[in-house]
Amino acid sequence: EAAVTQSPRNKVAVTGGKVTLSCNQTNNHNNMYWYRQDTGHGLRLIHYSYGAGSTEKGDIPDGYKASRPSQENFSLILELATPSQTSVYFCASGGYEQYFGPGTRLTVL
Amino acid sequence: GQQVQQSPASLVLQEGENAELQCNFSSTATRLQWFYQHPGGRLVSLFYNPSGTKHTGRLTSTTVTNERRSSLHISSSQTTDSGTYFCAIDMDSNYQLIWGSGTKLIIKP
Numbered sequence: 001e002a003a004v005t006q007s008p009r010n011k012v013a014v015t016g017g018k019v020t021l022s023c024n025q026t027n028n029h030n031n032m033y034w035y036r037q038d039t040g041h042g043l044r045l046i047h048y049s050y051g052a053g054s055t056e057k058g059d060i061p062d063g064y065k066a067s068r069p070s071q072e073n074f075s076l077i078l079e080l081a082t083p084s085q086t087s088v089y090f091c092a093s094g095g096y097e098q099y100f101g102p103g104t105r106l107t108v109l
Numbered sequence: 110g111q112q113v114q115q116s117p118a119s120l121v122l123q124e125g126e127n128a129e130l131q132c133n134f135s136s137t138a139t140r141l142q143w144f145y146q147h148p149g150g151r152l153v154s155l156f157y158n159p160s161g162t163k164h165t166g167r168l169t170s171t172t173v174t175n176e177r178r179s180s181l182h183i184s185s186s187q188t189t190d191s192g193t194y195f196c197a198i199d200m201d202s203n204y205q206l207i208w209g210s211g212t213k214l215i216i217k218p
Contacts, residue, residue: 031204042113042195042208058205090152095204096140100152 003027004101006091012107019078021104023091031095032074033058034066036087037103043090049074081108112136115196115209123217128183130212132196140199141172142206143181147192155181155194186216 004025030051035043045058047066055066065077091101116131143155156170172179197206
């Protein structure tokens with residue numbers, strides 16, 4: 001199975017602060033994704049990428065930026081964090097079948 | 110309306126009973142994937158199953174594409190099957206998954 005890692009695993013941020021969530025995959029997948037999951041719900045797509053240098057908006061991109069500097073790394077950036085962005089964030093890689101990282105629990109106070 | 114609907118929302122069974130989870134979607138799906146989310150949050154891909162029937166261990170997934178539905182059958186349930194099961198589809202062949210809200214399964218000893 002694809003190996004996808006995320007850091008940090010837990011993060012507490014203050015409103016208005018900048019937050020960067022990092023994702024690394026070691027299986028040479030072209031496509032990578034960032035999702036958020038709110039309590040009791042399925043995942044919603046924030047940004048995705050088709051390869052190094054590419055970022056695309058998903059269903060809920062407002063308030064988020066993404067960066068794909070290399071095949072292996074995909075970052076999600078919250079320039080001005082807000083309490084509504086408190087959630088669990090998942091990174092995934094893959095094409096026909098997606099493989100997920102362990103998630104990052106972000107709390108914005 | 111909701112594009113991916115899962116039922117039931119929750120299901121409580123005794124160990125040894127069989128579980129049947131349903132996924133219905135509003136548009137033709139080019140891909141369909143079933144996921145299991147551990148109580149601790151980790152997401153695991155169970156099946157990539159856009160059509161037909163697939164088996165792995167005690168799990169069986171059946172997708173009837175032209176009827177826009179898929180099912181996940183768990184036979185002889187175990188307490189370790191407890192968690193949340195998600196169905197996700199891709200309608201446009203662009204690798205963007207649309208997720209259902211999940212079925213929370215509780216298996217009692």
